[in-house]
Amino acid sequence: MAPISATREEFDEIPTVVGIFSAFGLVFTVSLFAWICCQRKSSKSNKTPPYKFVHVLKGVDIYPENLNSKKKFGADDKCEAKSKPVMPKNSLHLDLEKRDLNGNFPKTTPKIQSSPDVENLTPKHFAEREKNSISPESIKSNTSLSSEEKQDKLGTLFFSLEYNFEKKAFVVNIKEARGLPAMDEQSMTSDPYIKMTILPEKKHKVKTRVLRKTLDPAFDETFTFYGIPYSQVQDLILHFMILSFDRFSRDDIIGEVLMPLEGVELSEGRMLMNREIIKRNVRKSSGRGELLISLCYQSTTNTLTVVVLKARHLPKADVSGLSDPYVKVNLYHAKKRISKKKTHVKKCTPNAVFNELFVFDIPCEGLEDISIEFLVLDSDRGSRNEIIGRLTLGASAEGTSGEHWKEICEYPRRQIAKWHMLCDG
Incomplete structure (x- = not known):
């Protein structure tokens, strides 16, 4: 009878052992689940937002959030390493680390930038081809403007005009805009784009793409208008409307530029021009009709x-x-x-x-x-x-x-x- 009592004591110890192993297994499972959740949360925070996309033609990020660990579209590590020192000044990238505690970007004065086409032109070319050229003295005067004068300034638009005699086409290249005002008070930036109309017939209407969160947009977009004889170019007026895209309401109008082509000689080649952006002024007479x-x-x-x-x-x-x-x-x-x-x-x-x-x-x-x-x-x-x-x-x-x-x-x-x-x- 003694062996039978021994086996019963062994069976009595089994539930205690099972309970201890179950407790250790439960603690291990909970710890593993918490670790997996933390890893997923950290990996999601490092991913690119779902609304970010890349401009196919330019290879530029339109929504430039969280760019530190991401590659540009269609570029490998070698190309990216080579392109870093040659990166243009008017890049659209924003550093999220510079935000304040509320998530807003600090107010910064717009820097005067220049496009590659403007930098490559010689002083002689500016003297002969451009009537309103930018000199170092004018740049110094712009930087020394008071804050009130800067608020009145709406920026400058840079573009070039050319006539293709072989194709009988009028060519307009919208290069860039500098010193635009901030239409978004929270981020102190704008989402600018440009609409252009050829007056007075208003048959030709084009617009550029929207560039996100920048006050110095570099568009560099060329528009070719066919069927315009060279003899009629002198009678045309170019109307540029500078706007800021607004996702939730009507787009904000920053200003406009009117460029009469009377007296502009395009027979010698391309002309580089710049004009100050002015407030939109709808011309009305005293009588309403x-x-x-x-x-x-x-x-x-x-x-x-x-x-x-x-x-x-x-x-x-x-x-x-x-x-x-x-x-x-x-x-x-x-x-x-x-x-x-x-x-x-x-x-x-x-x-x-x-x-x-x-x-x-x-x-x-x-x-x-x-x-x-x-x-x-x-x-x-x-x-x-x-x-x-x-x-x-x-x-x-x-x-x-x-x-x-x-x-x-x-x-x-x-x-x-x-x-x-x-x-x-």
Whole structure:
């Protein structure tokens, strides 16, 4: 019977051993899991953000975050080592280590940089080919400007003009811009790009790519315009619009450059030029023009018929001297807009003929709480449409507008047309 009691004691010790091994295994598993999580977290922090991409043509990072351990597109270690000392001054790379505790970049004054094309030109070439050249004295004067003067400065645009007689094409190369203002107050940078239009016909419209987080963008993009005879180049005007890209709202307009080509001789070859960027100035005259409107109130169906007939003597709302007008019609009930319509765009004319009819359903009996607003706008694809003039008709309107409204109320089912003066937008 003694051996049987010994085997029972051995079986009693087995749960204790199993419990000890299970505890050690649990501690080991938890430690291993925590170590793996830490490794994954550190590896994710070193990876490039998912929205970073590389410009295929230039090999330049457009979103230059976390570049210390990353390679450029299509470059190996040897090429990268060779390209480091030759790296241009106007690089788009930002050092994240220079951020403050809030994650913002410190405010820095824009440095004066130069493109490789400008550096390779000889002083003799500048004297003969460029009217507004940059001298060392002008650079010193720019660096000694006060902070108030720098705020008024919108930067300088550098570009070159050339005419290809073999292909009968006009060539514009947008090189770079220097000293742009910061449109993003948090990072104190901008995301600039340029839209260019050839005036006065506005048939040729191009734009550059967006360069991220820089005040001295180097575009170096060439645009070739075919079908422009050399005899007509003198009559053209180049309009450069400098903008800053905004992901969440309308792009910010930094400024514009107008370059008349009258007196510019391109027969000798390429000309390098630079112009100061100025604030966008929509040229408007004192008069807003007139609008011919026809109204008819149908009391039986409780509808208001509006016919936008003509506009005349519209001011010059564009740098080309002509407008591309259209009319936007808004219907209000108790100062709340309940419906809106708009006409087609009429190209390059101060005297537009629309002849477009709109029918509005009136939500109440009578026109006491109803008013209608006419906005004459200038269509512009490059930026926000500018308001040329405004007209409001309603019971509270004065002058011809009030008289017109009273007539359609007193004589329903009668179409009544009148000219109205437009007021400032």
